[in-house]
Amino acid sequence: MRMVGGTPTRDPVRDLVVIFTEDADWHTRTLCRAIERQGLRVLVLSLNDCGFAIGETPHGLLLPGLDGQLPAAAFVRVIAKGTTEQITMRLGVLHALRELGVKVMNDARAIERCVDKSMTSFLIAQAGLPTPRTFVREDPAAMQALIDSAPGDSVLKPLFGAQGKGLRRIAAREPLPEATKVGGVYYLQEFVEGRRRDGLFQDWRVFVVGGRAVAAMMRRSERWITNIHQGAAGEPAPLDGAAAELAIAATAAVGADYAGVDLIEEAGGGFTILEVNSMPAWKGLQKTTETDVAAAMAHHLVSCLQPAAVG
Template sequence: MTDAIALFTDGADWHAARLARAIERRGVECRRVSLNACGFAVGRTATGLHLPGFGDALPLGAFVRVVGQGSFEQVTLRLGVLHALDRLGVPVYNGARAIERCVDKSTTSFLLAQAGIPTPPAVAVQTADAARAAVEEWPDCVLKPLFGAQGRGLRRLSRPDEVPEPEAMAGVYYLQPFVPPLREGAWRDCRVFVVGGVAVAAMIRHGRSWITNVHQGARCEPFRPDGVVADLAVRAAAVVGADYAGVDLIAAPERDSDSGWLVLEVNSMPAWQGLQTVSDTDIAGCLADDFLRRVGAAALVRPQ
């Protein structure tokens, strides 16, 4: 075991730079590693893993900022490395299980509904005919990539003949009925940032269109992270097993939710650059504090 932690990221990431500084200010060495460069080395290293910069040693902990795009096989291998680190007693933040549950939007929807957390209906099917049947039932619905982020690839459908061919959706159609704004043209939703079971920051995102992601040009407005919104976000993060998460909520149409809100998504590798511009909370500092508490707690029970 080394005295350093691994920060899994790719390239010159604003978030990784903030995290590394926050961790090192707390007296712990932080080594940035790309999961693209990691793998297994069974019989070749003492750990059975190939972790650049660590040789035969294990990190004190692993903070997952980015898994990275890749083929199904590449992503499976990277998640396998995270599973292996967990098995070897290394605290992984977020762990592979939470990432798997969040990356697959259909699994997130299922788990939220099973836990009684208000969330829109959803279907995930593998044929265009089944998707067309869903559009027949929901004549105003949103088609999302099953694995997607930052508002990329979203489509709003109103007719069955608008359903694309399977190749355009990687063979899976994930659909939800469109949640209309409370006032026409007032496109907005809420992002709550949860760290260690606490809602530490929040914002309202005002979209230029019905897609309200910051990367799609949304304007950020401060929002107090408390009350029912905070409670729903914390519960949603716990349901998927996330140490930290960006939880997206939207105001529910009348009678769709007793809480007045619906949880849309739980993001296990959330960005917070936009949120930081409207929040007084040092988000990277909150993440570093909670992560290092986990690392310290694991060290107390780890065999010496």
């Protein structure tokens, strides 16, 4: 750490970026190389190992491997599952880094908004963007009444979830599962009948970085769940047009630097935004489009640091 008049300062290490993740997987290795090509060093950390050391370190945080200093930036790839207390503390570290002037991508506010699907839906709607009718409540009787009076199918989603896991299509008047099966909260979204091709279900994934669409694909499947992790096949999609414009607007609505936005093209025309993912995977997208997604994120990160951190 730098000393001024015998007092430690909180200036960041100008050429160091921390990647918060739980595994040195393909995504982490690819991102490390992309950031290093930008002339920066990378330190991989788990948020599980970080914490607060108020009154002990110059900035009040415990960041292993940094010797009391701060990084110039932090990239959040994965936050591990944990108790409410553990998740709150890890997000608290990210909040603190932002308060200390460290560029965090994506910061805790954007992550909180996207992990909570109800808040994502709320912010998208508040921004005037198209999204399905959505109802979120704890009361099983009230939610069952909605199902019983629904004109068509609904989609029951975990409030916290990704990669298409835990999705369930509920027909009108079909009994809902017990509250314990959904974490005590029912997130119900109107099922959107998307446009099909060759009898296959399809939707769009648009990857947005720094306010522009850098990669996009259409995902097709024989099942209505079209996530690549659930066996869907992808093919390149245009980076201009309504889908890209809506994805950019949705990313801005949740305050994210980068995001994977899921949209569906309705059978009658037009796009509807389904979800915004603040910690998206991009391996399938990169294979489909041959776009260097990690390079785009590294370039945006560097552009956010200039001129202070990069000469």
